[in-house]
Amino acid sequence: MLYRAIKGTKDILPAETPMWQFVEQTIRSVFHRFNYKEIRTPIFEQTALFSRSIGELTDIVGKEMYTFTDRSNESITLRPEGTASVMRAYLQHNLGQEQPLTKVYYIGPMFRQERPQAGRLRQFHQFGAEATGSPSPETDVEIIALAIEIYKQLGIINYSLQINSVGDEECRPRYKEILKTELRKIAHKLSPDSQKRIEQNPMRVLDSKDENDKALTERMPLMIDYLNEQCAAHFEQVKKLLTEIGIPYTVNGRLVRGLDYYTKTAFEITSTELGSQDALAGGGRYDLLIEELGGKRTPSVGFAAGLERLIMVLTKKGFQPPKSHPTVFIVVADDSAREWALKKTIELRSLGFAVETDLLNRSVKAQMKEADRQQSTYALVVGTTELQNGKGILKHLAEHTQHEVELNALPQLLQ
RNA sequence: GUGGCCAUAGUUCAGUUGGUUAGAACGCCAGGUUGUGGCCCUGGAGGCCGUGGGUUCAAGUCCCACUGGUCACCCCA
Numbered sequence: 001m002l003y004r005a006i007k008g009t010k011d012i013l014p015a016e017t018p019m020w021q022f023v024e025q026t027i028r029s030v031f032h033r034f035n036y037k038e039i040r041t042p043i044f045e046q047t048a049l050f051s052r053s054i055g056e057l058t059d060i061v062g063k064e065m066y067t068f069t070d071r072s073n074e075s076i077t078l079r080p081e082g083t084a085s086v087m088r089a090y091l092q093h094n095l096g097q098e099q100p101l102t103k104v105y106y107i108g109p110m111f112r113q114e115r116p117q118a119g120r121l122r123q124f125h126q127f128g129a130e131a132t133g134s135p136s137p138e139t140d141v142e143i144i145a146l147a148i149e150i151y152k153q154l155g156i157i158n159y160s161l162q163i164n165s166v167g168d169e170e171c172r173p174r175y176k177e178i179l180k181t182e183l184r185k186i187a188h189k190l191s192p193d194s195q196k197r198i199e200q201n202p203m204r205v206l207d208s209k210d211e212n213d214k215a216l217t218e219r220m221p222l223m224i225d226y227l228n229e230q231c232a233a234h235f236e237q238v239k240k241l242l243t244e245i246g247i248p249y250t251v252n253g254r255l256v257r258g259l260d261y262y263t264k265t266a267f268e269i270t271s272t273e274l275g276s277q278d279a280l281a282g283g284g285r286y287d288l289l290i291e292e293l294g295g296k297r298t299p300s301v302g303f304a305a306g307l308e309r310l311i312m313v314l315t316k317k318g319f320q321p322p323k324s325h326p327t328v329f330i331v332v333a334d335d336s337a338r339e340w341a342l343k344k345t346i347e348l349r350s351l352g353f354a355v356e357t358d359l360l361n362r363s364v365k366a367q368m369k370e371a372d373r374q375q376s377t378y379a380l381v382v383g384t385t386e387l388q389n390g391k392g393i394l395k396h397l398a399e400h401t402q403h404e405v406e407l408n409a410l411p412q413l414l415q
Numbered sequence: 416g417u418g419g420c421c422a423u424a425g426u427u428c429a430g431u432u433g434g435u436u437a438g439a440a441c442g443c444c445a446g447g448u449u450g451u452g453g454c455c456c457u458g459g460a461g462g463c464c465g466u467g468g469g470u471u472c473a474a475g476u477c478c479c480a481c482u483g484g485u486c487a488c489c490c491c492a
Binding site: 007110119257334395 | 417448449450484485486487489490491492
């Protein structure tokens with residue numbers, strides 16, 4: 001094979017696009033009901049936007065970004081996630097000045113240069129939402145409910161919602177120091193990865209998957225026990241509201257998001273039907289990000305979700321998206337009807353019908369077979385005799401019935 | 416970035432201790448109905464057996480390298 005798609009990228013073939021389109025439509029309709037408007041940002045940005053917002057020390061920025069210098073010698077990066085671009089656009093266009101609360105969603109490709117595996121590609125697709133301008137726990141809950149509703153609409157029930165609070169700029173640094181002190185005591189026993197994190201990102205140590213690390217850190221102090229009054233009250237209200245609207249959750253005091261900008265609420269939705277890459281969606285509050293990017297302090301909350309993983313779950317469940325079929329397949333019985341068939345096909349399409357006809361000069365039998373394979377509702381057989389008396393044979397394929405029809409009355413008959 | 420497994424028609428896979436023209440099913444095309452689908456029957460097209468090297472009289476089969484895929488670690492959606 002001379003050319004193939006680049007490692008970690010995939011062609012979404014015609015056989016699969018109906019599934020993608022169905023899922024995208026469902027997602028958009030839920031966003032619409034929650035009154036989130038779509039925002040479309042470029043897929044590349046200045047590199048600094050991402051390193052600044054996601055965090056220099058994160059794996060995403062440190063080793064996964066597609067970064068290159070363009071011909072003007074500017075450092076460009078293919079977006080590894082959606083929030084940074086949305087916030088950049090929010091600031092650039094002063095969206096906050098138009099209304100106090102901005103609710104937007106996005107859907108599109110993201111890029112991270114990781115080793116591909118089940119549920120992980122280098123070009124993958126995410127959808128997500130951001131609500132900017134409200135500090136209230138109600139907004140956190142709306143965002144969580146929004147993500148949950150999408151899965152619910154798609155019939156996905158085997159998931160779990162975990163929530164945590166990662167504190168704010170006041171209580172988190174204080175807690176981090178306490179945690180570091182504790183971690184240093186057992187540093188020599190921890191896995192190499194965790195050892196490295198003690199100083200730079202101690203909270204990640206608690207989220208380690210290493211069994212030994214898990215056991216060692218079992219009794220470590222958790223952020224949720226060291227929240228200041230404001231963060232604690234916020235977290236309590238989020239939990240209370242989730243319970244009241246009937247969204248089950250579990251509190252996981254060790255949950256840490258991979259991006260540095262989160263404050264207070266952090267959450268993750270995982271599927272029990274996926275392999276090792278089981279996170280369907282993740283998100284949380286990020287009250288400091290906009291300030292970090294040079295704007296005035298603006299509270300925000302959002303989530304991001306993976307489309308491939310969502311589709312994997314649906315496929316595993318055997319879900320079949322609705323397919324579209326031609327309404328009528330015009331079967332050309334002999335060459336004298338060929339021109340007429342093409343003209344009629346195009347005319348009917350223009351009137352709004354899905355119509356197909358033979359372009360391969362095939363036998364009547366082959367055309368009938370094709371009409372059947374495409375699950376066309378009708379086959380219309382037209383040849384010399386039909387054209388002479390202005391009547392064709394309209395066959396209803398599923399019902400195995402056929403009768404003569406006036407060719408001029410086709411638009412009415414096909415309604 | 417590290418490791419395991421895999422690589423034969425469009426697809427899913429067979430291919431016996433290395434032995435002559437590499438098979439099946441499904442799919443595709445055509446015929447059986449010289450103007451009628453789904454079932455059935457018959458026929459056909461379609462493979463430098465991932466690439467390169469090695470061992471051997473002989474390699475799809477054994478060895479090595481590379482490439483690609485896949486799964487896991489890591490990380491995350």
